[in-house]
Amino acid sequence: MGFDRRSENSAPNWANEEQRLLKKGWSKAKIERALAQKRERAAVPKEGRADRLSAETASWLQLIAEVLGSGKTSEFGLLLHYYRGRLDEDIQLQRTESVRAEDAAADLLRRMHEDVLLTFER
Numbered sequence: 292m293g294f295d296r297r298s299e300n301s302a303p304n305w306a307n308e309e310q311r312l313l314k315k316g317w318s319k320a321k322i323e324r325a326l327a328q329k330r331e332r333a334a335v336p337k338e339g340r341a342d343r344l345s346a347e348t349a350s351w352l353q354l355i356a357e358v359l360g361s362g363k364t365s366e367f368g369l370l371l372h373y374y375r376g377r378l379d380e381d382i383q384l385q386r387t388e389s390v391r392a393e394d395a396a397a398d399l400l401r402r403m404h405e406d407v408l409l410t411f412e413r
Contacts, residue, residue, distance in 0.1 A: 348397040371403045
């Protein structure tokens, strides 16, 4: 979600990431494992990422359809938020956008804005 909003061209700054995690109190071993995983994901060719992102987007669209199709609710909310600090930080919504369920499409999810609540309605 919001994949088109992320910069594909920016190279990660691993030293800054390590310092950020140290400030959070992470151990050296935990940081090394986390950075190794991030480096591995960053090394995946763009074609592989596109396939993975398509599959992830399809999963979200399927979830939206299943939840709204269940008849147990008439709306479903989806929010994209990147945590930069504590996990219990307050999220300040920028706005809410209503979308008809039949208008839910992969392109819509890829272009999601951070902190904008999308409400899908049957």
